[in-house]
Amino acid sequence: MPDPSDIAAYDPVRALAERFAAAVRAAFPQVDAGFDPLITATKNPALGDFQSNAAMPLGKRFGMSPRDAATKIIGQLDLAGLAEPVTASSIAGPGFINIRLRGDTLAALLTAIDTPGLGIAPPAAPRTVVVDLCGVNIAKEMHVGHLRATVIGDALARTLERLGHRVIRQNHVGDWGLPIAMVTAKLDAETRAGRIDTGTLDLPTLTRLYRSAQAECARDLRGLEAVRRFGLGPKAEAELGEQVAGAEAAMARAKDTLLRLQAGDPATVAVWRRIYDVTMTACLAVCARLHARVRAEDSAGESSYAAELEPMVADLVRRGIAEESDGALVIRLDELGIDVPCLIRKADGGYLYATTDMAAVRRRVQNLGAARVIYAVGSTQLLHLRQVFAASAKAGYATPPGAAAPASLEHAAFGSVLGDDGRPFKTRSGDNVRLEDLLDEAVERAGRVVAEKNPGHSPQERREIAEAVGIAAIKYTDLSTDRIKDYVFRFDRMLAFEGNTGPYLLYALVRTRSIFRKGGERGIGGGWRSAPLRIEHPAEKALALALLRYPGVVKSVGDSLEPHRLCQYAYDLAGAFSTFFDACPVLQAPDDATRDARLRLCDLTARVLADALGVLGLPTLERM
RNA sequence: GUCCCGGUAGCUCAGUUGGACAGAGCAGCGGUCUUCUAAAUCGCAGGUCAGUGGUUCGAAUCCACUCCGGGACGCCA
Numbered sequence: 001m002p003d004p005s006d007i008a009a010y011d012p013v014r015a016l017a018e019r020f021a022a023a024v025r026a027a028f029p030q031v032d033a034g035f036d037p038l039i040t041a042t043k044n045p046a047l048g049d050f051q052s053n054a055a056m057p058l059g060k061r062f063g064m065s066p067r068d069a070a071t072k073i074i075g076q077l078d079l080a081g082l083a084e085p086v087t088a089s090s091i092a093g094p095g096f097i098n099i100r101l102r103g104d105t106l107a108a109l110l111t112a113i114d115t116p117g118l119g120i121a122p123p124a125a126p127r128t129v130v131v132d133l134c135g136v137n138i139a140k141e142m143h144v145g146h147l148r149a150t151v152i153g154d155a156l157a158r159t160l161e162r163l164g165h166r167v168i169r170q171n172h173v174g175d176w177g178l179p180i181a182m183v184t185a186k187l188d189a190e191t192r193a194g195r196i197d198t199g200t201l202d203l204p205t206l207t208r209l210y211r212s213a214q215a216e217c218a219r220d221l222r223g224l225e226a227v228r229r230f231g232l233g234p235k236a237e238a239e240l241g242e243q244v245a246g247a248e249a250a251m252a253r254a255k256d257t258l259l260r261l262q263a264g265d266p267a268t269v270a271v272w273r274r275i276y277d278v279t280m281t282a283c284l285a286v287c288a289r290l291h292a293r294v295r296a297e298d299s300a301g302e303s304s305y306a307a308e309l310e311p312m313v314a315d316l317v318r319r320g321i322a323e324e325s326d327g328a329l330v331i332r333l334d335e336l337g338i339d340v341p342c343l344i345r346k347a348d349g350g351y352l353y354a355t356t357d358m359a360a361v362r363r364r365v366q367n368l369g370a371a372r373v374i375y376a377v378g379s380t381q382l383l384h385l386r387q388v389f390a391a392s393a394k395a396g397y398a399t400p401p402g403a404a405a406p407a408s409l410e411h412a413a414f415g416s417v418l419g420d421d422g423r424p425f426k427t428r429s430g431d432n433v434r435l436e437d438l439l440d441e442a443v444e445r446a447g448r449v450v451a452e453k454n455p456g457h458s459p460q461e462r463r464e465i466a467e468a469v470g471i472a473a474i475k476y477t478d479l480s481t482d483r484i485k486d487y488v489f490r491f492d493r494m495l496a497f498e499g500n501t502g503p504y505l506l507y508a509l510v511r512t513r514s515i516f517r518k519g520g521e522r523g524i525g526g527g528w529r530s531a532p533l534r535i536e537h538p539a540e541k542a543l544a545l546a547l548l549r550y551p552g553v554v555k556s557v558g559d560s561l562e563p564h565r566l567c568q569y570a571y572d573l574a575g576a577f578s579t580f581f582d583a584c585p586v587l588q589a590p591d592d593a594t595r596d597a598r599l600r601l602c603d604l605t606a607r608v609l610a611d612a613l614g615v616l617g618l619p620t621l622e623r624m
Numbered sequence: 625g626u627c628c629c630g631g632u633a634g635c636u637c638a639g640u641u642g643g644a645c646a647g648a649g650c651a652g653c654g655g656u657c658u659u660c661u662a663a664a665u666c667g668c669a670g671g672u673c674a675g676u677g678g679u680u681c682g683a684a685u686c687c688a689c690u691c692c693g694g695g696a697c698g699c700c701a
Contacts, residue, residue, distance in 0.1 A: 036641085044644080053643060060681070093644045094681065137701085174701070302701090328699050339627085343698040353701045382628060383696050415629085416694085453663060481637060484629065486694075493636070497663040499649040500637080507663050515660050522660095556640075568638060571648085575665095582656090582665050602660095624663075 010112040010119045012050065012101060012548060013039050019079055020052050026076035028058060028069075041545070045538075048090075048098035049083075049545060055095035066095030073097065081105065106544040107533040114533075114604050118611055119551040122164035127371040130168045130364040131157040134287065134294050135377065137174035138279040138301075139183045139210040141203055142286050143432035144425050144489070145378070148414045151478045153376030154292040154617045155563040156412060162615050163558045168368055171294055172360060173301035175276055179214065181258035182250075186213035188257070188271045198274050203282040206275060216250040262306065276301075286435055291471060291619050305359040309351045312359055313344060321395045331391040342387040357388040362397035365407045369400060372408045374561060379413040379484060386411075412561040415486035417478075425489050438489075443470035445495055446503070453497070454624065468619040469503050470495070475618055476502030480567035500571045502618060508574035509613065510624045511581065512606035519587055519599065528603070531596030539580040543601065546576040550608050554615060563616060570612045577605050 020037035038053035055073060059066035070091045077086055084100040092098055113119030133153020136146055153169070161167045174180075186209050190196040196205070260268040280299065287294040313329065316322040322329050327347030333340070344355045364370045375385055389409040392398045399406040419425040427433055447466035450457065457465065477494040481487055497503045535544045546569075553569040556562075586602060589595035613620050 038641090038643090040640080040643085042644090043639095043647080047644080051644090056643075056681070066681075096644065177701070179701075325698075330698060340696095341698060346699040348699075350699080352699075354698095356701090379629065380695060384701095386628090387698095413629085422693095449663085454661085482630095485637090486630085488636085490636090493650080496650075501649090504649095504663070507661080511661060511664085518660055560640090564638080565640085568648090571638095575648090578664060579666090581660075582662095585660075587660050624661075 010109050010548060011552065012105075012109060012545075013041075013552070015082060016050055016052070016079075016099060019077065019082065020054060020073070023073050023077040024054055024058070027072040028062065031058070031061075041549075042098060045542065047092065048100045049541075050099045050101070052097040052099070053095075055091075055097065059095060067091055070095045070097050101541075101545075103535040103541065106535040106541060106548070109548055110533050110535070110544055110601075110604065113548065113551065114600070118608055119548075120162065120164075120554055121551075126165050128166045128168065128369045129157075129160050129372040129374060130170055130368055130370040131160070132170050132172055132360075132373065132375045132377065133157065134171040134283075134292070134298075135174070136171065136279070136283045138180060138276050139206045140279070141207055142283055142435040144417045144435060144438065145432065147417065147435055147438070147474070148478055148483070149376050149378070150287060150290060150292045150294060151475050151617065152412060152414055152483055152563060153374075154290075154294065155479055155566075155615070156374055156376060156557075156561055157293070158615050158617055159554060159557045159563070159566070162554060162611075165558075168364075168370070169294060169298040170360070170364065171299045171301075173276075173280070173299050173303075175301035176261075176303040176306055176356075178254060178258055179210075180272070180275075181261060182213040182217050182254040183210045183275060184261065184268065184272045185250075185253045185257040186210075186216075187275060188268070189253075191271070198271075201274065201278050203278055206278055213250070213254070217247055217254055286439075289436075289439060289471070290475065291617050293617075300360070300363075302353075302356050305356045305363070308359045308363075309355050312362065313351070313355065316344070316395055319395075321391075331394060333387060333390045333394065336390040336394065338383075338387060338390055340383065340387065342391040344391070354384065354388055354391070357385075358392050358395070358397060361388065361392040361409065362395075365392075365398055365400055370407050371400070372410065375409075375411045375413075377411060377413065379415055382411065382413055385409075385413075410561060412483065414483040418486050418488045420488065420490065422488065439471065439474065442474050442491060442495065443467050445491055446470035446473065449495060449497065449503075450624070465621060465624055468621050469506060469624070472502035472506055472613075472618045474502075475616070476505065476567065479563045479616055480571075481564055483562065483564065500567070505570055505574055505609070505613060505618070506621055507624055508577060509606065509609050509620055510622065512577060512602055512609060513622060515586055515599070515602055522587060524587070524595075524599075528596035528599035531593065531600055533600055534594065534597040537580075537584050539576075539583040540598075540601065543573075543576045543580045543605065546573045547604060547608055550612070554612075557615075566612055566616055570609060570616070573605065573609055573612070577602075577609070 016039045017037050020039060021035060024031060024035055024037055039050055040053070042048045042051045055066040055070035059069040062069065071088065074086045074090065074097060079086060079099070082105050083102060086097060086099060090098045131153050134146060134150045136142055157167045157169050187196065190209065191198055257268060261272055280296065284294065284296060313322065316331070317329070322331050322344060325341065328343055329345035330341035330343050333342060342354050343352055344358065345351055361373065364373050377385065392409065393406055398409055417425045425433055443466050446469040447462060450462055450465050450469060473494040477487070480500060494501060495503060497507065535541055549569065553566055557566050584598060586595060586598040589598055610620055
């Protein structure tokens with residue numbers, strides 16, 4: 001049996017690449033040392049496990065047929081202890097070289113990843129990564145729009161943590177500016193009028209206040225203009241004029257409130273603080289229910305940047321980064337390939353969200369020490385974030401002190417959640433759908449299915465299972481497709497217990513675990529833990545190959561920020577296990593050695609699958 | 625108008641730095657439970673990869689143009 005340390009740890013691709021690179025160097029001394037022998041998994045298992053596509057580029061370069069190049073390579077190839085011998089019949093098609101791993105090699109590689117880390121080694125140089133996620137607004141309930149920012153952001157954060165990096169989550173709470181001042185003024189007025197008790201204030205009430213405050217301030221200024229322009233008469237003008245006067249008064253109160261907030265007036269700040277606390281308590285509870293690790297200490301609201309904006313803008317002006325344009329202040333980005341300037345201060349002196357976002361880049365890179373800043377933010381902000389990234393780079397804010405290279409600012413953009421009609425997901429009346437209502441309905445529907453599939457559970461058990469299944473169903477749907485695309489939200493599809501769904505994966509994990517419960521009942525001890533792995537049956541081989549892919553897949557999600565790759569992997573692994581479980585008796589294996597080897601394989605599968613689901617942020621279960 | 629993102633089987637979607645006849649799931653048809661959770665598994669059927677042209681030994685993948693759908697475009701956030 002080969003020594004795992006001899007074959008580049010656990011990774012068959014790397015091990016084969018080394019052997020092939022050596023053979024290519026021997027066969028073609030002219031090629032440089034960095035030549036990539038292009039090892040990939042073979043799509044059709046009937047042809048082999050892996051293939052090298054090295055012969056095609058070599059054939060082209062040396063003016064020979066790729067099959068001749070392949071023949072030269074295999075003449076120098078030594079796969080002893082790793083794979084079946086490669087012969088002329090291994091060359092196929094235009095010049096593919098097919099490779100079939102040996103069962104004992106697979107067993108050795110699996111043994112190498114059968115560790116607590118499951119083959120994922122800590123990075124040589126851990127990086128600090130900031131993940132911007134969730135992005136709630138105060139005085140508003142979480143709705144579907146926050147689902148993806150929370151679920152995707154948390155999955156990315158977990159992935160990077162799993163890879164051994166230092167992750168700082170940042171919930172960029174929308175807690176500042178004129179809209180917030182409007183609610184603050186409104187709540188203050190309502191409280192003073194005795195219509196609201198701040199002690200028992202809840203989020204639905206706040207949301208109502210927010211809406212009415214917005215409506216009061218915005219009341220038909222445009223309508224009045226139209227009435228004047230088209231001369232609809234003094235009566236219409238007077239009616240609208242009254243409304244507008246009210247709106248102007250409300251707006252004036254809001255602006256006054258904003259000034260007092262900015263000045264730190266204790267009474268006003270106390271009202272604001274109450275709004276903040278009521279909102280965040282509810283928001284963090286939803287995050288907890290979603291199994292998203294977003295905590296109070298992860299909040300870095302817009303308000304926390306308020307005091308930094310004026311000095312930052314002054315700095316930008318002084319250094320000539322920002323310039324005036326029509327009374328406003330902009331940063332031009334033409335030289336960075338963006339023809340729309342980034343507006344950072346309005347003509348009236350007010351700041352914009354780009355200003356706050358630049359301050360956030362600066363703090364995240366300069367103070368928090370981020371080498372990467374990842375934004376789990378919707379694709380509608382694509383241009384905005386490009387501008388902010390470019391403007392921050394131009395200002396030098398994206399480069400850590402003393403560092404040679406700037407931090408990497410990355411937008412993990414996602415598409416919209418759509419309703420059945422293909423339009424953005426809304427209630428019949430056009431309101432946003434409350435996230436909590438969505439979770440409640442998913443859990444309720446899951447409960448019905450659980451009761452039907454397995455009537456033996458106690459009500460308590462059923463509730464717990466339904467909760468996990470419902471949450472997993474929603475999260476998995478959100479994570480399992482390419483995030484840039486929109487998707488249609490459909491309960492029946494995500495809660496289907498067959499196919500590529502969260503419930504199916506939970507079930508697959510339960511099956512891997514239940515075998516040990518059953519084994520315990522039959523008096524089988526833990527001797528299998530140290531039993532030698534044996535990979536003989538085709539289903540065992542397919543499962544082994546799937547398990548060995550795990551570290552590389554997690555790594556690729558960390559690089560690409562695409563959690564759906566890990567979902568696809570988990571689904572593949574679950575499928576490989578199901579096939580194995582069907583074809584290979586474990587507890588009734590023909591002999592004890594086979595049984596123990598298979599138990600160990602089940603255990604490794606269970607741990608990898610549970611780890612993958614954990615990285616995705618899905619809740620898991622012991623039984624269903 | 626400019627820019628960005630999508631378009632793959634009836635439906636929902638994968639498709640790694642270009643590689644073998646384009647893969648799953650659902651829906652349809654047909655096998656497999658006295659045996660480890662059948663919420664499973666095995667098989668059949670189903671596709672001009674939106675279109676045209678180009679690069680290449682080789683293109684769903686890269687380039688150009690066209691069509692369709694969505695989005696964003698300095699004084700909201």
